[in-house]
Amino acid sequence: MPGLLEIICLHDADARRAEEGGADRVELLGSLDDGGMSPEPALVEKVRAATGLEVRPMVRLRAGFGTDGGEFVRLQGLVNAYRDAGADGVVFGFLNGYDEVDAEVCAALAATADCPWTFHRAIDQVLDADKAWRLVPRLPRVDQVLTAGSARGVEFGLDYLVARCRADAQVAALVMAGGGLHAEHVPWLARAGVRAFHIGRAARPLGQYKAYVDAPLVRTWRELIDDEVGRAA
Structure with a gap:
């Protein structure tokens, strides 16, 4: 199978450049605060109009990976708004008070979304990774798990x-x-069998989020991933 390349985007100009460089998918953020927060539905609609790439907005309204009943209603509303705005999927991941995957919340949000979704890097924060990896694949409609293998990043994981x-x-x-x-x-x-890759700073000049996504940089990653996945296959 070919490799998948997902790019963090903050606006429609990023998404257009990601597509020009050969990316497959956009993870859309409203801000970079605390690892990424939800965009406004209007931004999703704008990005949807700007690109033919798959668009998955982040569903996260506060720091950390927990939520509660009141906020959950807001999260459901966001998911519905994103789908109405043309999102192909969504990105989220929640833990309970014991730093375990909150299967109940995740399953309920997945039912609201009724589309493929990515379990976010909350999995790198769990206390029992073996238990988490047994549980997450059983969640409805999850088709990707974004992970660095460590809360400190891929370099350490x-x-x-x-x-x-x-x-x-x-x-x-x-x-x-x-x-x-x-x-x-x-x-x-x-x-090792990984076929999907996700980059943010690496798609921008000097690794700076102040700069737009750079199509030639995305292209170098596209070629690298295709080459290495092809060799591994």
């Missing part, structure tokens, strides 16, 4: 991520590697 993917083909099929991903990580991950 690479060995763990490679080992887990080599040990379980189902995990490898779900993993989208991201969170400080560097080019030198890609061959190791591809050989």
Whole structure:
């Protein structure tokens, strides 16, 4: 199967440049605060009009990976608004007070979305990773798990991520590697069975979010991923 390349985008200009560079999907953020917050539905609509790429907005309204009953109603409303605005999927991931995957909340939000979704990097914050990886694949409609293998980023989680993917083909099929991903990580991950990759700063000149996504940089990642996934296959 070909590799998948997802780019963090903040507006329609980013999305257009991501598409020009050969990306497959946009993770749309409203802000970069605390690892990424929800965009306004109007921004989703604007990005949808600007690109033919798959668009998945973040569903997250506060720092951390917990939520509560009152906020959950707002999250459901956001998901419905995103779908009405043309989003192809969504991105979220919630933990309970014991730093375990909050399966009840995630399943309920997935039912609201009624579309494919990405479990966000909350999985890198759980206390029991084995338990989390048994639970997440059973959540309805989840088709990707964004993970660095460590809360500190891919640089620190690479060995763990490679080992887990080599040990379980189902995990490898779900993993989208991201969170400080560097080019030198890609061959190791591809050989472990990973086929999806996620970048943010690496798609921008000098790694600065003040700069727009750069199509030639995206193209270099596109070529790298295609080359390494092709070799691994």
